[in-house]
Amino acid sequence: MSAQGRLAAAEAAGAATPVLRLRGLTKQFGAITAVRGLDLDLYPGEVFGFLGPNGAGKSTTIGMILGLIRPTAGTVEAFGLDLSRHRWEVLRRVGAVVETPAFYGHLSGRDNLRAIALAVGGVPERRIDELLELVGLADRARDKFKTYSLGMKQRLGIASTLLADPQLVLLDEPTNGLDPAGQREVRELIPRLAAEGRTVLLASHLLYEVQQVCQRVAILQRGELVAAGRVEELLRQGRRLEVEVRPEELDRAQEILSRLPGVESVERRDGRLLLGAAPELGRTVNLALAREGIFANQLRLVENTLEEYFLQLTGEEGNGDQRPAQ
Numbered sequence: 001m002s003a004q005g006r007l008a009a010a011e012a013a014g015a016a017t018p019v020l021r022l023r024g025l026t027k028q029f030g031a032i033t034a035v036r037g038l039d040l041d042l043y044p045g046e047v048f049g050f051l052g053p054n055g056a057g058k059s060t061t062i063g064m065i066l067g068l069i070r071p072t073a074g075t076v077e078a079f080g081l082d083l084s085r086h087r088w089e090v091l092r093r094v095g096a097v098v099e100t101p102a103f104y105g106h107l108s109g110r111d112n113l114r115a116i117a118l119a120v121g122g123v124p125e126r127r128i129d130e131l132l133e134l135v136g137l138a139d140r141a142r143d144k145f146k147t148y149s150l151g152m153k154q155r156l157g158i159a160s161t162l163l164a165d166p167q168l169v170l171l172d173e174p175t176n177g178l179d180p181a182g183q184r185e186v187r188e189l190i191p192r193l194a195a196e197g198r199t200v201l202l203a204s205h206l207l208y209e210v211q212q213v214c215q216r217v218a219i220l221q222r223g224e225l226v227a228a229g230r231v232e233e234l235l236r237q238g239r240r241l242e243v244e245v246r247p248e249e250l251d252r253a254q255e256i257l258s259r260l261p262g263v264e265s266v267e268r269r270d271g272r273l274l275l276g277a278a279p280e281l282g283r284t285v286n287l288a289l290a291r292e293g294i295f296a297n298q299l300r301l302v303e304n305t306l307e308e309y310f311l312q313l314t315g316e317e318g319n320g321d322q323r324p325a326q
């Protein structure tokens with residue numbers, strides 16, 4: 001079953017115990033509230049996008065989930081266990097990449113994983129082979145770490161977090177600082193983690209990246225949750241109708257459509273009119289113009305990108321133009 005299918009099944013069944021549950025999570029640093037009253041549920045087998053501009057509270061939240069930062073208020077519950085009372089029982093089932101991974105440059109990728117495996121109590125050699133294959137480094141396993149590209153180094157870092165086979169994986173800006181090729185390498189790896197049944201929390205400010213790999217997202221702004229839901233549902237809320245008429249008819253068409261019931265807004269963009277209106281209003285729009293002798297050259301449905309939706313909510317500058325190479 002796909003990650004999307006597992007998520008749908010979990011939701012349909014009520015998913016009594018989410019993999020991760022945050023309730024009223026709050027963190028204050030003196031007079032500054034970094035995170036305020038955050039509620040989130042993450043289910044098995046999904047890639048969950050955690051969005052927000054720099055300073056929105058994403059890393060602080062991840063620090064609280066990992067027990068590195070003590071919450072001012074609220075709870076973190078993972079696998080049905082309260083983190084404050086079952087810290088080590090929870091954390092042994094969690095893997096995380098929160099900064100650029102550090103490895104021994106003179107050792108091969110395989111030997112670096114072997115060294116970490118010893119530190120965590122021993123891992124079978126076959127498990128190391130499986131992880132090298134999973135992250136696409138099987139062919140470069142014997143090469144020294146210092147010869148790896150940035151994308152390869154980050155993928156080895158992700159492999160190192162999977163040595164203990166965690167059920168929850170936290171990735172905090174995993175493509176930060178990577179070139180487009182490296183971003184693509186990491187982006188292609190993330191769905192494979194969920195395909196094995198893991199839950200992945202991906203914190204990022206690269207909106208295009210999140211739209212490509214996540215089933216659900218939460219958007220944080222100044223420490224507060226401003227939106228959460230399935231990606232396709234959030235984007236559906238931003239659907240608009242685009243109407244193209246002759247340039248000399250723009251003023252009249254805008255006036256006519258702005259008075260039309262069901263049209264919430266009319267704005268000009270590149271010589272066209274963008275209507276804040278439901279898709280099924282297309283016929284009504286066409287008729288209203290035709291009755292006034294204006295015949296649309298084009299009438300089509302336009303959907304938001306995640307970047308546009310993010311901008312509408314936060315007013316922050318997005319990073320959707322930083323798209324990885326295809």
